[in-house]
Amino acid sequence: MTAPTINGTRYPQPIEHLLPAARALDLPDGEAFPSRNRLMREFRIGAPKAGELLALLKTEPAAPPADTTEPTTTDPAAPEPAPPVELDPTPEPEITTPEPVEQVAPVSRPDTPPAPAPARSAVVWPVVLLALPAFVAIWSGWVGLGGLTGFGIVHPLPGIWDSLSINSAITLPIGVETYGAYALYVWLSGRVPAPALRFAKWSALGSLVVGALGQVAYHLLVAAGITSAPWWITTAVACLPVAVLGMGAALAHLVRTHD
Template identity: 50%
Template sequence: MNTEILDKVSQAVTDARLAGKPAPGRPTLVKLTGATDYQVRKALAALTQAESTPDEPAADVEGPEPDSSLPPGRLPRPWPLAFIGLAAAVAIWGGWVRLGELTGFGPINLLPGLGSGFTFNTALVLPLSVEFYSAYALRVLLASDRLTEHTRHFARRSFIASLAVGGGAQVASHIMVAAKVISAPWPVTTIVACVPLLVIGLATGLATLVKRDASAGDRR
């Protein structure tokens, strides 16, 4: 807990009480203290705990304490996640590549006229862009309290959107392959063709918000 933020919040609440006014809400405290909404919530929770137990010092409100009644032992190892993640990655990658091939993505010569040129399968850009952005948005969503609520809200909504797009792509890919479709309908092709552009816009916007929050935090 940032003691400076805690002191500012405590002083604002005390001043309001002495003036006979109701305690200020979180948006007001954010403006008064210059802290983030997350920091204000933590400070208010710490003050509430301190008031309910005045003889004990306020502690950081990070979550429930571990149950000491449980028998000692090792925590489960996370190594199974490597196999789970690998299996999911292979399935997702294959679905995106198949969908790309059905919608016109495929090998192209990036350097025509220069000997044999350089051939690249553009179907690879779909899993690379969408799934990497999903991971980036989730990382931002779970980042530290230096980020503003606006940035976290943008990351949350775009992460959910990327999951929806990825899920829809997997469904469309498997349905068309099972139905032995050799070329996707034009509405599907139109949507898939716009995916890389959408990801570029979302990634640029989220990175800009993160950079702005980081600069604002360094100035405080």
Template identity: 55%
Template sequence: MTTAKSSYPVPVADLLPQARQLVKQLGRTPSRNQLMAELRIGAPKAREILDRLSDEQPVQASNPAGLHVVTDPAPAEDEPTETHDDESAEPRHESAETDQASESAPAPAEESETVGEVASEPITVDADPAKLTVDQAVKPVAVWPVMLLALPAFVAIWSGWVGLGQLTGFGIVHPLPGIADGFAINTAITLPIGVETYAAYALRVWLSGQVPTKARRFAKYSALGSLALGALGQIAFHLMKAAGMTSAPWLITAAVACLPVAVLGMGAGLAHLIKDTHREVQR
């Protein structure tokens, strides 16, 4: 027995005839869940209908007289109690069965609509990179292809600086006379090691973002200056080599001679800025 769906709630008075018919069919008062399933109503209306049905039924005596007549007086005192227990146990058993049946019955229309609305709401999950698992972590980009591409450029730069050093007076010297007379070194290799290595390190400090603004600013301008000096040195060497010159003009020689001192000063200044900043942070 079901009621037709309506956009307006059905009054309790209109539902009472259907509830009485359900009582006649079952032979007893239905449970709240049965009323909710059969009449498709909510729990408050089901409880109100149960209250009205209980008011309509006549109050039965808990132990009516004259139901059992026995000759033995001893069992006569216990027998009504046993009969009462049996009668009270049967409705409990029936109510337990109806409760189990009502749980398996479909939910009312009002509750099903509410559950459908809750289930239709989208579920959003915050994509926080800090909460990613190890499997979902993004792998860093490989660096070895860049190093492979930079190798030819490094060879060309090294050759240019060594050639420029030889044209400007850099050459083989004995740095440890009287100590290791046989030890000799070509000072021309100090130019690419000093200038280009400092430029690469200053770029690392500038782009890393791990140092304060003052150190980053100094690293930025010194790195760009070192790269500019390196480019000018390569241009000067190739022009003089193409012209067949065996020695550089004095202006170029003076500028190249100052490069080791300039690199030493910029490197020391950058190191002091980074170190002093770390000390201030620790304080």
């Protein structure tokens, strides 16, 4: 039901004008009065005014309906009512469809400021120049550390393709650094659910820290002339491919979850 208005406006309306409309609201079965929230929603008034209106509804009884029943007693001296006169049906007025009005395009005023030009996005090609030397250093560092921790040439398809050989040390830069870059992109994009955003943030920072520690460990071992890494470095490096697989699968699941 549309709330009553004063002079066709939506300015604050007196309580006495809203009281009849509040009494006329349709109520569900078992409710004697509308709730304060419904009064606020129906008449677009604040909580204090809705509470005052509800108090008036509970204190002032509604006006009794007018008695529209005809009297059962008849006066014998009263004249009999005249029979109804049938009127000729009036012809229905002819409905004419108005002609469509041609719409005129609005003319801009001379003092109207022009629309701002769309902002140009920043170029990203300099990132390629920055990434090339970093890629060379990171790749050589991880492959060298892999060689010091037991990674080396393996034959992934024995009996099927015996001549195929891969240096397993390349799994370190591909796994750790690729996941770090992807998690950083997911975090900064902000277009994923909140759980995925938090996981991408902390896992990206963790991957970058692990990558930096791997480079530091390799250069310290080489500078010290050590040809075989200590057991605790070998243990940490050997767990990296498994950790990257688990974090990548978890992030892919969280990105596609919209609950």
